[in-house]
Amino acid sequence: MEEIILNTNTHKSVIHCGNGTFEKYAVTCGGDFVITDSNVYNIYHGLIEKTFRGAAVKVIRAGEKSKNRRTLLSVLQAMVSAGLKRSGTVVALGGGVVGDIAGLAASLYMRGVRLVQIPTTLLSQVDSSVGGKTAIDFKKIKNLIGSFYQPEQVIVDPLFLKTLPEREINCGLGEIIKYGALNKDIYEKLINAPDLRNSEFLENITADCIRHKAGVVTVDEHDLNGARKTLNLGHTTGHAFELFYGGKSHGEYVLIGAYYELFIAKKLGLCNEEYAQTITDLITSVIGELPVYNNVCKAAGFAVYDKKNQSDLISLIAPKDVGESIEIKLSVADYMKLVEECNNSLKDKYENS
Ligand code: NAD
Numbered sequence: 001m002e003e004i005i006l007n008t009n010t011h012k013s014v015i016h017c018g019n020g021t022f023e024k025y026a027v028t029c030g031g032d033f034v035i036t037d038s039n040v041y042n043i044y045h046g047l048i049e050k051t052f053r054g055a056a057v058k059v060i061r062a063g064e065k066s067k068n069r070r071t072l073l074s075v076l077q078a079m080v081s082a083g084l085k086r087s088g089t090v091v092a093l094g095g096g097v098v099g100d101i102a103g104l105a106a107s108l109y110m111r112g113v114r115l116v117q118i119p120t121t122l123l124s125q126v127d128s129s130v131g132g133k134t135a136i137d138f139k140k141i142k143n144l145i146g147s148f149y150q151p152e153q154v155i156v157d158p159l160f161l162k163t164l165p166e167r168e169i170n171c172g173l174g175e176i177i178k179y180g181a182l183n184k185d186i187y188e189k190l191i192n193a194p195d196l197r198n199s200e201f202l203e204n205i206t207a208d209c210i211r212h213k214a215g216v217v218t219v220d221e222h223d224l225n226g227a228r229k230t231l232n233l234g235h236t237t238g239h240a241f242e243l244f245y246g247g248k249s250h251g252e253y254v255l256i257g258a259y260y261e262l263f264i265a266k267k268l269g270l271c272n273e274e275y276a277q278t279i280t281d282l283i284t285s286v287i288g289e290l291p292v293y294n295n296v297c298k299a300a301g302f303a304v305y306d307k308k309n310q311s312d313l314i315s316l317i318a319p320k321d322v323g324e325s326i327e328i329k330l331s332v333a334d335y336m337k338l339v340e341e342c343n344n345s346l347k348d349k350y351e352n353s
Pocket residue numbers: 037038039040043062063064067094095096097098100120121122123124127128129130131132133134143160161163164165168171249250251
């Protein structure tokens with residue numbers, strides 16, 4: 001068990017990591033309103049009821065489609081019906097979807113009630129439960145409406161990963177590889193790991209990723225000075241494809257986005273070739289062959305909605321060298337041309353193999 005403290009100018013978040021943290025901290029966190037999703041509730045309703053005795057439980061439908069204003073309002077309505085007080089504590093028990101909606105609802109209800117994040121997917125354990133970003137999607141744009149709202153505690157217990165489908169492990173590995181592209185120690189652990197899916201390895205690397213993220217959020221909680229932007233590596237293209245094509249998990253799109261943005265960095269002579277190959281190998285070790293897309297320029301067009309963009313340029317965070325990333329700013333036309341080139345290079349590769 002390990003404790004990581006994330007201190008911002010105004011808040012302190014305590015992150016408890018490791019086996020046994022749920023049993024030790026969930027009962028005492030004072031949860032009186034638990035938000036979870038239908039899949040997690042089906043598996044863990046006994047544990048939820050035993051741990052949070054007497055708490056109201058709101059179950060939302062599982063999946064990204066729930067990250068909308070209707071679900072948000074239904075959560076707020078349930079808080080009112082449960083008589084949740086301003087001194088109350090909301091517990092988000094689920095993956096990133098539950099965490100993002102519950103966090104937003106907790107930040108809005110009575111202008112803010114205490115929040116505890118209990119992430120149950122690998123992605124939410126390594127990334128989304130930490131750092132206080134909350135959101136819903138709106139007008140087909142991902143995370144358009146949201147707030148920064150730090151959880152008081154985050155309880156990261158690998159216990160929940162035992163029931164996670166393999167595809168969701170791959171999804172979490174997407175964000176873990178992103179951290180590998182940002183942090184030298186994580187990179188070295190990833191390239192030397194005999195098995196990325198080994199549970200002990202995942203428990204250790206999760207704490208490493210959280211430590212990296214906590215360090216970044218400490219210096220740039222509100223995404224203003226460029227430090228936090230690096231956590232969006234691969235996300236410009238990943239989010240654009242996720243919106244346009246759907247059908248894959250967020251983490252898989254992060255990996256696809258990282259592949260495209262690596263290609264662009266290489267093309268522009270901004271990334272060390274040997275390093276690019278190791279990151280590419282990590283990406284394909286998790287998602288296998290990358291898909292070849294139809295209408296890829298149209299999909300790339302969704303990058304204009306990315307929150308990192310300033311003026312008319314598309315902003316990408318791409319890997320540069322071990323432990324280093326680089327922001328690339330491109331006109332929409334140049335970005336689309338390079339995305340198309342990357343897609344064509346994949347097509348050629350498969351046709352010639
Ligand atoms: P998710 O919440 O949809 O969970 C994935 C699936 O796993 C769902 O079907 C869920 O019901 C199921 N599940 C959850 N826990 C389980 C368990 N223990 N056993 C079995 N099944 C379980 O998806 P996610 O990948 O956790 O999160 C993705 C979301 O996170 C996206 O909306 C993304 O935008 C957001 N995100 C937010 C941040 C942030 O900083 N706030 C960072 C990264 C991603």
